[in-house]
Amino acid sequence: MKRIPLILAMAMAVCLQAVAQQFDTFFRDSTLRLDYIFAGDAASQAIYVDGQALMPRWHGRRTRLGELPLGGNGQITMKDRQSGEVIYRHSFSTLFQEWLLTPEAKTVAKSFENVFLVPCPKRTADVTIELRDSHNRVTASLTHAVDPGDILIRHKGFSHVTPYKTLQRAADTTRCIHIAYVAEGYRPGEMGGFMADAEAATEAIFAHEPFKSLRSRFNVVAVMSPSEDSGASRPAEGVWKSTALGSHFDTFYSDRYLTTLSLKRLHDVLAGTPYEHIIILVNTDKYGGGGIYNSYNLTYTKGDQFRPVVVHEFGHSFGGLGDEYEYGDGDPMYHADTEPWEPNLTTRHDFKGKWENLVRDGRATLIEGGGYQQRGVFRGAADCRMRTNDVPDFCPVCRQALERMIYFYTGEPAKR
Secondary structure (H helix, E strand, C coil): CCHHHHHHHHHHHHHHHHHHHHHHHHEEEEEEEEEEEEEECCCCEEEEEEEEEEEECCCCCCCCCCCCCCCCCEEEEEEECCCCCEEEEEEECCHHHHHCCCHHHHCCCEEEEEEEEEEEECCCEEEEEEEECCCCCEEEEEEEEECCCCCCCEECCCCCCCCEEEEECCCCCCCCEEEEEEEECCCHHHHHHHHHHHHHHHHHHCCCCCCCCCHHHEEEEEECCCCCCCCCEEHHHCECCCCCCCCECCHHHCCCECECCCHHHHHHHHCCCCCCEEEEEECCCCCCEEEECCCEEEEECCCCCHHHHHHHHHHHHCCCCCCCCECCCCCCCCCCCCCCCCCCCECCCCCCCCCHHHHHCCCCCCEEEECEEEEEEEECCCCCCCCCCCCCCCCHHHHHHHHHHHHHHHCCCCCC
16 A cells, blocks of 8 residues: 555656656747737738747746647647647637727727747747637638747847736746736836735735635736836826826727737836736726736726726636626627637537536536626526626636636646
8 A cells, every 4th residue: 555655656756757858858948929910800810920039937837738728719839840749839819809899890900919928949830820700710820930049039038127026936936827917007106005906916816716725836926017107098088198008998998998908018028027927907096907818917906896806807817717797699709609718608519528517516507698698608606706796706617617727737637
């Protein structure tokens, strides 16, 4: 009996060594930042390379490099040119794709900045980036070469790094999830308030399961990016501020939708800091926020709903969770012939692998209404943090999805 733990320990050591060798075979311990322009209208879209930059250290996952935890609205695939092997994959959503569903996109074409981080390959690789619609059909695709020896790849974050403070150090900083708070609308003299807001947001997130139980797997920093003006722009009121990231309300003419379109500026601010998942704290008392999977989330900070909003938006940006409330069925984002990629929503088109295990043991069910639609989309519980601000916890479905995501990033299988 005493030999079993030893055998298991030896097997785990061999597995970890193999994982390290796989990463080290293809990648340097550096980040390659890929800048793109996504452009077009509701009828057609295109992707353009906008730049590349090398940054010190890689702060993403080092295991399961060729896998995707969720499909997202877009995907990046990196192949080693010499062997043709897929060496890294990543999924995401974008503000551009949200905009494509608005009435404006039917009459005008626009362009949006997008930035993605990948581990820097040791030799030439081919990167394919795809955008997908709500039926999971590829609507735009681009393949381009990445040559790490290209002398025109800019270097960022090796000097002039924005000051930051570590709020929480992970037990193992090479096998963890890196979160960075970014100050938006805080003048230099208001950074004490930003640090207090970042600490409050941290405690709010880690008061919720499964973050609470798995807290040691997260590394958290606060990046003190100064703004000339205090607050955020409010276009509907004719108020425009000069802030670090140019964030504003009224995104897509929706009063409370608070976002930034300046993705390159955001990643310039973060260059050289340990980050992958981004939470932008906005120094405003106007209620609002927004969260985009594997991009960023923003939240207002000067109001009673700050803590529940930052938790909800982190559910979007980190966990890929969908909104579980409904508005109506006039302009559906989900369709009966397509299973949502979000892990907490289903059309029952292909429910396998979602929360059927929780249905079997009575911890969850199927309730119609979610994803902004009253019919055709189902959630797993009557209420949840992804449905109502007043609900203190994530439902069992969302907790399971978040736990799976945490284990995916930190290199261990999710518990069943």
